[in-house]
Amino acid sequence: MSNSLFFQIDPDNGVPVYEQIARQILFAIAAGGILAGEMIPSVRQMARDLAINPNTVARAYRQLQDDGVLEPIRGSGLQVAAAAPEACRQERQRLMKERIKLVLREAYQSQLTEAEITDLVTRGLSEARADAASLQKGS
């Protein structure tokens, strides 16, 4: 279980597959699911697990290396950088804050009233909470 990553990839999500992989690895590190110094699955292994093209996995890994999250160990593979967990937590916070703010601004710009927006948010919060709960249960 520690060595197997349970990612959910949706190829028709609009979000590029390599982006989904990179983001989920980043979030897993931020949440402590993967620790500093730990090795991550090889490109081929991950590609088999997710049933996707190895090139796509490689691209996600490359991006994480560029961000300093992963470090290459010659002849061995990629490991999580020492400073990665803290950096990932900050990045996660930054990303989510930005996305939330963006969507709320969009709501305001679309001429919805304040009441309608807060209503949508409240409903969205409870639904998302329910979804998250059922997902955890289902896994």
Place this chain on the structure above:
Amino acid sequence: MSNSLFFQIDPDNGVPVYEQIARQILFAIAAGGILAGEMIPSVRQMARDLAINPNTVARAYRQLQDDGVLEPIRGSGLQVAAAAPEACRQERQRLMKERIKLVLREAYQSQLTEAEITDLVTRGLSEARADAASLQKGS
């Protein structure tokens, strides 16, 4: 001023230009900025106004026709369908609800605690409100 539509197109937005046009028209109808039965600017006119290719505008209009929002008046132009305003309001509601829910679910999946999420939302709400206010003032 009543006859001029103030659209903001960003060609490098990721979102296709024709999509931006279609969405802004849809939102304008939902907000009552364009009424049922009203004619919308011709393909060529809109293309001139936005300084983009007429084909791109035509594609946006075609999509709105497929959605039943616009109706062709042969040899004259396109007008807003009678049922469009109500449909556009529902569609706008649906779109925003979906986006908000998506972001919130992402927040939950990113292993943020409930407290962190509600904090981000409240901050985002106030910031977005401030932005919207300043935008209205600035216009």
Place this chain on the structure above:
Amino acid sequence: MSNSLFFQIDPDNGVPVYEQIARQILFAIAAGGILAGEMIPSVRQMARDLAINPNTVARAYRQLQDDGVLEPIRGSGLQVAAAAPEACRQERQRLMKERIKLVLREAYQSQLTEAEITDLVTRGLSEARADAASLQKGS
């Protein structure tokens, strides 16, 4: 009643408006609703009656003149040619035969079985008969 033509124009029919006018005049002559030597309404009159562009009516009349169905009377208007009724009957027959054959051939080419086609025809016949009846009643 003899002088007023009850045409049904559908601008969004796919079939051009001027075609609809020309065809309905042709069919009216074939059916005896308009007799040889009779004058037809002026372009302006017809345009007012149908609430369409005079140019469109003019184009229909021009086409009927080219076909020899209508003859210009200098300073007076257009009248139905002497040979028109018989010609219109033949033309009507030809048109309908062609259209029916065309649609049936399409049905065969679309890989429908013979049984499905005859079924569609039988249903279509009864429905069309019902529609025609209700239309006559409704008028």
Place this chain on the structure above:
Amino acid sequence: MSNSLFFQIDPDNGVPVYEQIARQILFAIAAGGILAGEMIPSVRQMARDLAINPNTVARAYRQLQDDGVLEPIRGSGLQVAAAAPEACRQERQRLMKERIKLVLREAYQSQLTEAEITDLVTRGLSEARADAASLQKGS
């Protein structure tokens, strides 16, 4: 032969080329010539085969995607949706029924007697049948 689609495109048909393509694919799926999950020829391939512009093919494919008939496989191509065959059969049925009914109603409205219409239909049926037979033979 199993992998080659034999489409007949007539550029001067009145019916737009992209419509002809979309309809023939729809009919091919309805007839079982293309199965669910199967990949259809790429835009460029089809454009080469039919000697037309890739954009025209792309438009046909886009329309079929909007109708839920085709699904994009990112970076790979387009495949027939699982629900497409049944949907296409229903759509084909609907289209043909509508066309047949339209023609028959026209026949009634053109003041032909019921006897004349049924006569035209029976003749049309036998002729269309003969044409279809000779076409099959000739292929």
Place this chain on the structure above:
DNA sequence: GTGGTCTAGACCACG
């Protein structure tokens, strides 16, 4: 390789 977007420019049918 794949589809998607955008531009530029031409031609047509219709009113």
Place this chain on the structure above:
DNA sequence: GTGGTCTAGACCACC
């Protein structure tokens, strides 16, 4: 004048 269709060719993201 209007929208609709088609062509030609370019660039992009993704796998």
